[in-house]
Amino acid sequence: MSIIKVSDKGVFGEGEASFGGSYVPEHLQNALDQLADAFEKYKDDEDFNNELQYYLEKYVGRKSPLYFAERLTKEVGGAKIYLKREDLNHTGAHKINNTIGQVLLAKRMGAKRIIAETGAGQHGVATATVCALFGIPCTIYMGEVDTKRQALNVFRMEMLGAKVVAVDKGNRTLKEAVDEALVDYATNYEDTFYLLGSAVGPHPYPLMVRHFQSVIGREAREQILEQEGRLPDVVMACVGGGSNAIGLFYPFVDDQSVRMIGVEPAGKGLETGYHAAPLCAGKPEVIHGFKCHVIEDQDKCHSVSAGLDYPGVGPEHSYYKAIGRADYVAVTDEEALQAFLQLSKLEGIVPALESSHAVAYAMKLAPTMSDEQIIVVNLSGRGDKDVAQVYEMLNK
DSSP states (O other): OOOOOTTTSSSSSSSSGGEEEOOOOOOHHHHHHHHHHHHHHHHHHHHHHHHHHHHHHIOOOSOOOOOEOOOHHHHSSSEEEEEEEEGGGGTTTTHHHHHHHHHHHHTTTSSSSSEEESSSSHHHHHHHHHHHHHHOOOOEEEEEHHHTTHHHHHHHHHHEEEEEEEEETTSSSSSHHHHHHHHHHHHHHHTTEEESSOSSSSSHHHHHHHHHHHHHHHHHHHHHHHHHHHHSSSEEEEEOOOOHHHHHHHHGTTTTTTTEEEEEETTTTTGGGGGHHHHEEEEEEEETEEEEESSSOOOOOOHHHHHGGOOSOOOOHHHHHHTSEEEEEEHHHHHHHHHHHHHHHHSSSOOOOHHHHHHHHHHGGGGOOOOOEEEEEEOBBSSSGHHHHHHHHTTO
């Protein structure tokens, strides 16, 4: 029996330690209820899952390898560091797992149009990719700041046929992109499917995204048992909204011997207020139609990685923190940048700046453990999209 307690309305936990749910206007709730019904209908449907498996294998390229980072392990000492290579998926990140699942659901619901939000652009690229694959028009909202620091991904989305809308309100980053996508969905829900990119938002999105991303943890569990003959001591992933982390964590959640660690962006330092670490330095409240930990001053929300630059977090992560099942730590921009460079030089793998946060903490943790212990890090994406940004930072 799983330790995870979640209601049929998507509420994790009870009382003060409850998170998730759905805090939206009535007309939007009707659309979400239809989505929840469709998800429940198809998630265990044999034909749906056969089609999903076909595209994951033949189009995405799964299974992604679980790779022993031997030189990195030797450099830092201590525990063995394994990397779950989601960066090798088609489009270069874990996001495609979820977009394939949701677009197949959208097709069955008769959607005429798809919208999405994106920060680093990887979810936007993955959405544009599956919309091109199935011939469905799509519009993608992206903060104006992010369109500049991720200009290559903007071009990729447009090349794939998507309309990219630069949002020029507020901080002009991921939060504002979500705001605009929700406005669009509330206005056009009758023929529009909102393909949300992380394990956030009102019910059923957190459960739905976790369902499609759990392929990461299921594979990693099977692979580490095959390669090492036992479960890892630690599974670790970066956390913005938290979909890559929840995808890795969930298949291990009932294995009490496995420590789960989520790595948030400390930005310029938690003490400065310029960070995006709600689990480490925030408090529970409602944002974007659901309850989770939220940073106090959203105007200061900051991370070097556009994909982690979000003031809230997935409600399941808030729940894991509340019940003590997972630990959450924070890594600064500078630490993430150094990990980006180290992994590139030691393993010939250029990680996304998002993933670099998890790599940075693994490099800190491994030396405190024995060489018989094992850390599995989710390498959620590749760093091609970040190379120009890192180049500018290093040459300032």
